[in-house]
Every structure is written in structure tokens, then in C-alpha cells.
Amino acid sequence: MLKSLLLCGWLSLLLLFGGAAAAESEGRFLGARETVYPDWFKESFLDIREDVAEASAEGRRVLLFFHQNGCPYCNLMVERNLAQRDIEEQMRRELDVISVNMWGDRPVMDMDGQEQTEKTFAASLRVQFTPTLLFLNEAGQVILRLNGYIPPATFKLALDYIGGRLEQQQAYRDYLASRQTTVSAGRQLQSQPFFIAAPHDLSLVREPLAVFFEQGDCPACSRMHQELLSDPEIRQLVGRTHAIQLDMWSNTPIITPDGKRTTAREWAQALAINYAPSVVLFDPEAGEVIRSEAFFKQFHTASIFDYLLSDAYKTEPSFQRYISARAEQIREQGRDVDIWR
Numbered sequence: 001m002l003k004s005l006l007l008c009g010w011l012s013l014l015l016l017f018g019g020a021a022a023a024e025s026e027g028r029f030l031g032a033r034e035t036v037y038p039d040w041f042k043e044s045f046l047d048i049r050e051d052v053a054e055a056s057a058e059g060r061r062v063l064l065f066f067h068q069n070g071c072p073y074c075n076l077m078v079e080r081n082l083a084q085r086d087i088e089e090q091m092r093r094e095l096d097v098i099s100v101n102m103w104g105d106r107p108v109m110d111m112d113g114q115e116q117t118e119k120t121f122a123a124s125l126r127v128q129f130t131p132t133l134l135f136l137n138e139a140g141q142v143i144l145r146l147n148g149y150i151p152p153a154t155f156k157l158a159l160d161y162i163g164g165r166l167e168q169q170q171a172y173r174d175y176l177a178s179r180q181t182t183v184s185a186g187r188q189l190q191s192q193p194f195f196i197a198a199p200h201d202l203s204l205v206r207e208p209l210a211v212f213f214e215q216g217d218c219p220a221c222s223r224m225h226q227e228l229l230s231d232p233e234i235r236q237l238v239g240r241t242h243a244i245q246l247d248m249w250s251n252t253p254i255i256t257p258d259g260k261r262t263t264a265r266e267w268a269q270a271l272a273i274n275y276a277p278s279v280v281l282f283d284p285e286a287g288e289v290i291r292s293e294a295f296f297k298q299f300h301t302a303s304i305f306d307y308l309l310s311d312a313y314k315t316e317p318s319f320q321r322y323i324s325a326r327a328e329q330i331r332e333q334g335r336d337v338d339i340w341r
Contacts, residue, residue, distance in 0.1 A: 027331035031299075031340030032070035035078050037099050038088070041065070044098045046118070047109040048140060055096040056138040061162060063095045066102045066122055066132040068320070072340045073149040073295070074131045081152045087159065094163040095135075102127050102320065111140040128290065128319040135162045143167045148294025150275070173274045177249070189214050190225045194238050195245045198252065202244075202282075203259040208308050209282040210241040213248040213264075213273045220295070221277045228301050237305035241281070248273055257282055281308045289313050299327075299339045 044051055048062070055062045067074040081087055091097060100108070104118030116124065125134065125142075133146040135158075144162055146155075154176070161167065161175050170178075195212070202209060214221045228234055246252060246264040255261055262270070271280060271288075278293040281304065289308050292301065303323045307313055316322045327337045 025334040027334055027336040029327065029331060030336060030338040031072055033072040033075040033340070034070060035067070035075040037065075037067075037078060038082060038097075040088075040092050040097075042096045042098050044096075046098070046100070046106055048111055048136075049109065049113070051096060051098060052111070052136055052138065052140040060094055060096055061138070062136040062140075063091070063097045063162075064134040064136065065097055065099045066127045066130055066134070067099060068102050068130045071130045073129075076149050076295075077131050077155075081155050084152055087152065087156060090156075090159050090163065094159070102130060102132075123318065129294070130320075137167070144172055146294070148292075148296060150294055154275070171269070173269065173272070176274060188216060189245060189247060190222060191245065192225070192229055192238075192243075194235065194243050196242055198244075200244055200246075200252075201255040202242075202257045203255050205242045205257065206284050208241045209257065209284065210238060210243040210305070210308075211280045211282070212243065212245045213268055213276060213278045213280070214245060215248055215276040218276045220275075224277050228296075228298060231298050231302070233302050234298065234305070237302055237309060240309055241305070248276055248278075257284065257287070279304075281305070283308065283313075286314075290319060297339070298341050299337060 042051070048064075051062050082091070100122065101118050102122035106118050108116050108118055108121040110116060110121060110124070122132075129148045131146075131149065134142050135144040135146075137143045144158060144167065146158060150158075157176060157179055158172075161172055166175055229238070246254070246268070248264060248268040250264045252264040253261070254264055254267060256267055273280075273293070275293050278291060280291040281289050283289050290304055290313065292304050296304070300323070303326055304319075306326065307319055307322055312322050313319075316325075327339075330337050
């Protein structure tokens with residue numbers, strides 16, 4: 001009898017403290033930020049055809065602002081960029097800004113007259129990051145896409161480009177280059193030991209490929225090297241790829257993964273590389289998998305590489321769903337996830 005009581009007592013203690021330990025072992029989720037979007041955003045019924053027609057009649061254009069709950073990059077876009085008086089005034093004057101929740105269930109009527117939900121609409125437009133900003137012309141066509149957060153000065157250039165209808169005159173990357181006096185091919189790039197040296201015949205590469213497009217005198221590139229490529233986890237992930245570094249304005253000869261002989265500058269143009277740094281990740285058989293072309297911190301950068309290296313993209317086409325699952329797996333291991341570190 002005594003033995004049974006002791007056994008029951010032991011099991012009770014085990015369940016009590018074991019359950020508490022399991023609860024305590026789960027890592028925390030940090031860095032999420034809720035955002036209050038400006039009241040001057042358009043109250044839309046999400047009939048995109050109607051929105052485009054109304055904007056065009058007033059000499060304005062439509063901007064679709066894709067966001068999600070808790071997104072710190074969306075918060076930064078609103079509280080740092082849109083809070084600047086000149087940016088706000090220009091957007092209110094020239095654009096009808098329409099917010100779309102990439103996981104929302106509100107009905108959307110697209111330009112083809114097909115009804116979707118916000119989340120299927122976002123998926124059809126390959127929205128992988130938030131914020132994603134799509135600028136539409138008078139025919140409802142996407143003429144500029146901004147994937148992720150970009151700082152105010154560069155964002156202002158995008159507004160000037162769209163507001164001036166300059167897409168009819170020159171490509172956005174050339175417009176940016178003409179207004180960024182620091183752009184110069186051949187200036188020294190900051191190297192890393194995991195970058196593979198030239199010559200680059202990427203048609204022979206059989207492992208995952210990472211192409212870092214950078215440029216000289218690039219503060220954002222320096223920040224990437226100092227804050228991200230110095231991180232042990234990111235270094236380990238990048239080291240598992242065939243990683244090369246290219247000056248996006250140079251005439252460095254290169255053979256692309258599909259066997260085309262070209263230059264770094266021409267390839268960057270063909271890939272629509274607008275910003276430095278931009279990192280494009282390729283599967284040797286499937287082609288481009290995902291790219292990073294905006295301001296990201298450690299967790300998102302590591303996740304982009306892991307999305308390629310784990311082959312997760314083959315079964316999960318949504319990067320955002322993958323990154324949510326990855327965060328949960330890390331927390332289940334008792335580690336914190338800080339998406340803003």
C-alpha cells in the first residue's frame with residue numbers, strides 16, 4: 001500500500017513539474033509590432049478595376065500596400081517613412097493607397113474580374129514579404145514592385161518615379177542609378193571568405209547558388225556585411241551555398257545558370273535588380289527560388305537561406321507560411337525567436 005502511495009505521489013510530482021518544465025522550455029516570440037495604418041488610406045471595396053478607374057479619373061495612381069499583423073517592417077514603413085511630411089503629402093496628392101492583408105478573407109475583385117480573397121489575391125501576385133508595395137498604372141498593370149522595407153530616401157525616389165510617369169522613359173534601376181552619385185563600377189567591394197572567386201561559370205554549379213549583387217560606396221551593403229554576414233548562423237548557412245559576389249554595375253564576365261554568356265551588369269538588368277545589396281538564391285534545376293532586396297534582420301535573412309537549403313520551397317510555396325512554421329520549431333526547442341534582432 002505504501003509503495004503504491006509513493007508511486008502515485010511520484011507520478012503526480014512528475015506530471016506537475018514535468019508539465020511546468022515543458023511549458024517553461026518553449027522559447028519566446030519577440031519583435032512583433034502592431035501598426036495603426038494612416039486614416040488617409042483609401043476605404044476601398046477592393047474592386048481593383050473600380051479603384052484604378054477612380055484614381056485615373058483624378059490623375060492619380062493606385063498603390064496596393066500588402067501587410068500582415070505584427071509585421072515590424074510594416075510598422076517601420078508607416079512610422080518612419082509615411083510619417084515624414086513630404087512623403088505623406090506626396091502620397092496623398094498622387095496616390096490612392098489601399099491596404100491588403102496578405103492573410104485576410106475580404107473579397108477582392110481583380111483586374112480580370114475574378115473574385116478572390118485577400119490571401120489568394122496576395123498569393124496570385126507572389127507576395128512573399130511584408131510590406132510589399134505594388135504601384136499600378138492606368139491600365140491596372142504593376143509598373144513597380146517594392147518587396148520589403150526600404151529607407152525613406154530610396155522610397156522617396158520611388159514616389160518621384162511613379163508620380164512623374166517616368167516608367168515610360170527609363171527603367172527604374174537606371175533612374176535610381178542616375179540619382180545615386182555613389183554608384184560606380186569597379187570600386188572595392190567588401191569581401192567574405194565564403195565568396196567563390198571568378199571566373200564564374202554558373203552553368204556548372206550543382207549545389208544551391210547565392211548571388212550577392214552589390215556596388216561600391218554602398219552603406220546598405222556595408223551594413224549587410226557588418227550586421228548580417230558576421231552572424232554565425234547566417235555565415236554557416238551561406239557557407240553551404242555556392243556564393244558569389246558581383247558588382248551590379250560592372251562588366252565582369254559571367255556564364256549564367258542557364259548557360260548564357262553575359263556580364264554582371266547585363267545579368268542584373270535581366271533579373272530586374274534595382275537595389276544594392278540584392279541576394280538572389282537559385283536551385284540549379286528549378287532556377288530562382290527567392291530573393292532578398294530590402295532591409296531584413298537576422299531571423300528573416302537566415303530563414304531565406306534555410307528556405308532554399310532545406311528544400312522547403314518545393315513543398316511550401318508561401319515563404320511566410322514557412323517562416324511561421326520555422327519560428328514555431330525553434331521555439332519548441334526552447335530557443336527564443338526575435339524577428340527584430
